[in-house]
Amino acid sequence: xxxxxxxxxxxxxxxxxxxxxxxxxxxxxxxxxxxxxxxxxxxxxxxxxxxxxxxxxxxxxxxxxxxxxxxxxxxxxxxxxxxxxxxxxxxxxxxxxxxxxxxxxxxxxxxxxxxxxxxxxxxxxxxxxxxxxxxxxxxxxxxxxxxxxxxxxxxxxxxxxxxxxxxxxxxxxxxxxxxxxxxxxxxxxxxxxxxxxxxxxxxxxxxxxxxxxxxxxxxxxxxxxxxxxxxxxxxxxxxxxxxxxxxxxxxxxxxxxxxxxxxxxxxxxxxxxxxxxxxxxxxxxxxxxxxxxxxxxxxxxxxxxxxxxxxxxxxxxxxxxxxxxxxxxxxxxxxxxxxxxxxxxxxxxxxxxxxxxxxxxxxxxxxxxxxxxxxxxxxxxxxxxxxxxxxxxxxxxxxxxxxxxxxxxxxxxxxxxxxxxxxxxxxxxxxxxxxxxxxxxxxxxxxxxxxxxxxxxxxxxxxxxxxxxxxxxxxxxxxxxxxxxxxxx
Numbered sequence: 001x002x003x004x005x006x007x008x009x010x011x012x013x014x015x016x017x018x019x020x021x022x023x024x025x026x027x028x029x030x031x032x033x034x035x036x037x038x039x040x041x042x043x044x045x046x047x048x049x050x051x052x053x054x055x056x057x058x059x060x061x062x063x064x065x066x067x068x069x070x071x072x073x074x075x076x077x078x079x080x081x082x083x084x085x086x087x088x089x090x091x092x093x094x095x096x097x098x099x100x101x102x103x104x105x106x107x108x109x110x111x112x113x114x115x116x117x118x119x120x121x122x123x124x125x126x127x128x129x130x131x132x133x134x135x136x137x138x139x140x141x142x143x144x145x146x147x148x149x150x151x152x153x154x155x156x157x158x159x160x161x162x163x164x165x166x167x168x169x170x171x172x173x174x175x176x177x178x179x180x181x182x183x184x185x186x187x188x189x190x191x192x193x194x195x196x197x198x199x200x201x202x203x204x205x206x207x208x209x210x211x212x213x214x215x216x217x218x219x220x221x222x223x224x225x226x227x228x229x230x231x232x233x234x235x236x237x238x239x240x241x242x243x244x245x246x247x248x249x250x251x252x253x254x255x256x257x258x259x260x261x262x263x264x265x266x267x268x269x270x271x272x273x274x275x276x277x278x279x280x281x282x283x284x285x286x287x288x289x290x291x292x293x294x295x296x297x298x299x300x301x302x303x304x305x306x307x308x309x310x311x312x313x314x315x316x317x318x319x320x321x322x323x324x325x326x327x328x329x330x331x332x333x334x335x336x337x338x339x340x341x342x343x344x345x346x347x348x349x350x351x352x353x354x355x356x357x358x359x360x361x362x363x364x365x366x367x368x369x370x371x372x373x374x375x376x377x378x379x380x381x382x383x384x385x386x387x388x389x390x391x392x393x394x395x396x397x398x399x400x401x402x403x404x405x406x407x408x409x410x411x412x413x414x415x416x417x418x419x420x421x422x423x424x425x426x427x428x429x430x431x432x433x434x435x436x437x438x439x440x441x442x443x444x445x446x447x448x449x450x451x452x453x454x455x456x457x458x459x460x461x462x463x464x465x466x467x468x469x470x471x472x473x474x475x476x477x478x479x480x481x482x483x484x485x486x487x488x489x
Contacts, residue, residue, distance in 0.1 A: 035314030059286040063279065063320040065368060066296045069305040072377040077126060079372060085157065086122050087432040090115065090403060092153035092450050094420065094428060096166045099447050101418045107170050108182070112401035112414045114150030116266040116369070117233070120396055121150060123375045124231065128383060137214070137225050142207040142232040144264065145183035145198030152180055155192070157452050166450060201241030204261060207232035208251050211259035211391070225258075229383065233262045236280045237269030245287060252292030255389040260382045263393060264369065266400035267325045272412045276326035281395050288393040294385055296378045298396040301366030307353060315349045332399055332410030336362035369396035403431045
């Protein structure tokens with residue numbers, strides 16, 4: 001049965017019953033409104049699936065998280081400790097690009113992509129990505145190319161890279177050719193990167209065929225890849241490249257439930273919005289669902305849960321559904337009073353809903369891609385999807401340049417910003433709550449310092465080694481002594 005009018009070509013075996021259902025729907029719309037009608041239709045579709053009534057799936061769902069708060073799994077990690085480590089990684093990723101451009105004018109690099117996706121990677125590293133230590137192939141991760149500084153910064157915390165390595169970011173010439181490549185490059189750095197992901201669109205389509213090859217190996221007993229997952233991280237703007245989405249139907253046709261696409265939807269591309277007058281998450285959801293994928297949306301952070309629970313009339317949901325990406329980007333760079341007046345203000349029911357929140361609290365209402373628990377729930381659902389026969393796409397809404405400060409995050413020029421002045425560095429430090437670790441005096445020199453827990457050498461902090469059990473315990477003690485303050489994320 002289709003929605004294009006062909007239903008009228010089918011015989012109606014009980015016209016009176018059909019009229020009663022249609023009259024009931026008309027009455028609901030007239031008396032209780034369209035939002036209530038949508039809700040009832042959604043419940044009917046849900047019951048139809050439960051009773052195995054064959055019906056075509058809708059390609060778009062409301063602009064809320066796919067996993068409701070009451071169905072989120074228990075989070076097994078130490079959220080405070082992971083947040084502190086993530087703050088160190090965020091700082092070092094930014095410092096690497098800033099120092100590179102201070103040493104070589106115009107060398108380039110990207111501050112904002114990893115800043116928007118740090119939580120996505122850290123949830124994966126800390127809880128889901130599996131290595132090869134048990135003799136199995138493990139997982140295969142295709143990193144978004146512009147987020148490479150964040151992966152280098154994590155390797156620095158792990159002591160797999162040193163400060164001198166970070167200072168050779170984008171400088172492959174010299175030092176015996178042992179610089180850090182601009183993007184994931186397994187030929188230049190064979191001991192670090194496994195897969196290339198730039199040019200744009202190369203990572204997603206390669207990951208898809210990699211997942212298919214893993215299934216080939218398992219089906220023919222050539223290698224045990226039965227538990228291996230392929231994770232591909234990409235941007236919402238990157239999805240406009242024909243290679244990114246060109247083979248989606250193959251993934252569903254081949255039942256590649258070992259494949260996960262994580263799309264960082266920060267709503268911005270090189271020089272402006274991805275969909276200024278539309279909603280790219282809704283568009284991508286329709287594309288993936290239409291191709292037979294399992295789609296998980298991570299749109300709103302936990303602080304929105306209370307507001308959505310109070311939305312008994314559906315007015316907040318309707319506002320979320322009808323607000324376009326260009327407006328959401330405007331709210332990113334405006335203050336809380338602007339959000340109150342323009343997002344909540346026009347409708348008195350919405351204004352009353354947030355009357356107990358200050359302007360600062362309104363401005364701090366987070367996007368889902370920065371909420372550790374929301375991201376963890378989505379990644380776990382994707383991992384548990386193995387065996388379903390459907391690949392998974394996780395669509396995470398974020399802010400480009402998140403934590404880099406109001407002069408950088410969410411601006412049209414954010415992608416092109418490579419430098420930060422002392423005042424901007426101070427704002428970043430304060431947002432990450434690294435005041436005890438990075439002093440004002442340390443920011444006044446020619447180059448800003450890197451930081452890692454435990455011991456410091458001159459202007460550069462380096463971590464303690466963790467190759468032995470004693471070393472691991474010592475590192476844990478240093479993390480425990482870190483500032484108890486909670487960082488911006």
